[in-house]
Amino acid sequence: SAVISQKPSRDICQRGTSLTIQCQVDSQVTMMFWYRQQPGQSLTLIATANQGSEATYESGFVIDKFPISRPNLTFSTLTVSNMSPEDSSIYLCSVDLATTDTQYFGPGTRLTVL
Amino acid sequence: AQSVTQLDSHVSVSEGTPVLLRCNYSSSYSPSLFWYVQHPNKGLQLLLKYTSAATLVKGINGFEAEFKKSETSFHLTKPSAHMSDAAEYFCVVSAGDSSYKLIFGSGTRLLVRP
Numbered sequence: 001s002a003v004i005s006q007k008p009s010r011d012i013c014q015r016g017t018s019l020t021i022q023c024q025v026d027s028q029v030t031m032m033f034w035y036r037q038q039p040g041q042s043l044t045l046i047a048t049a050n051q052g053s054e055a056t057y058e059s060g061f062v063i064d065k066f067p068i069s070r071p072n073l074t075f076s077t078l079t080v081s082n083m084s085p086e087d088s089s090i091y092l093c094s095v096d097l098a099t100t101d102t103q104y105f106g107p108g109t110r111l112t113v114l
Numbered sequence: 115a116q117s118v119t120q121l122d123s124h125v126s127v128s129e130g131t132p133v134l135l136r137c138n139y140s141s142s143y144s145p146s147l148f149w150y151v152q153h154p155n156k157g158l159q160l161l162l163k164y165t166s167a168a169t170l171v172k173g174i175n176g177f178e179a180e181f182k183k184s185e186t187s188f189h190l191t192k193p194s195a196h197m198s199d200a201a202e203y204f205c206v207v208s209a210g211d212s213s214y215k216l217i218f219g220s221g222t223r224l225l226v227r228p
Contacts, residue, residue, distance in 0.1 A: 092158070
């Protein structure tokens with residue numbers, strides 16, 4: 001398995017501001033993913049982040065709103081830009097371990113936008 | 115397209131009685147299927163995974179799931195519920211040629227009564 005940490009664990013932000021969420025994994029991985037879990041809902045994939053290439057966004061998510069960086073094989077960031085209360089969610093990162101063909105998830109970042 | 119349906123949004127059982135969480139999937143090929151658990155204010159933990167090696171899959175904490183192709187089902191069971199099993203459970207299918215892309219069910223909240 002993999003040990004994944006996220007910072008911050010939670011935050012309360014004002015509308016119109018931006019928040020950058022960090023995801024750190026304890027081993028080198030090719031693929032990292034960002035998910036959103038809206039209150040009382042299931043998980044929805046935002047984007048796939050491969051090191052050395054542009055992130056691939058799912059339908060309904062755009063780079064201007066959710067810019068992603070992937071500077072190396074153990075780290076990624078997701079920024080939630082120009083936030084509104086509708087962005088209040090849990091944001092989770094995950095990694096795909098090629099050796100097990102399984103995704104492991106970080107603990108999540110609980111974001112509240114006022 | 116791949117999809118997964120969790121048939122119950124809530125399941126309530128008494129401690130010590132069996133647990134059954136139902137999941138049906140749709141896939142045009144042989145899928146990979148997963149069950150994840152999310153405890154309150156925690157990240158997602160992998161319970162078990164099916165990848166065609168065996169139809170009965172044993173996971174952690176006494177859970178198991180049976181893949182039934184004829185019924186397109188992947189139900190999660192446990193012989194005897196424990197209070198610590200109370201959580202949200204997600205049935206997940208991999209999304210075809212992009213096998214790293216996961217599609218989540220809507221989730222089943224398991225309540226365990228003393």
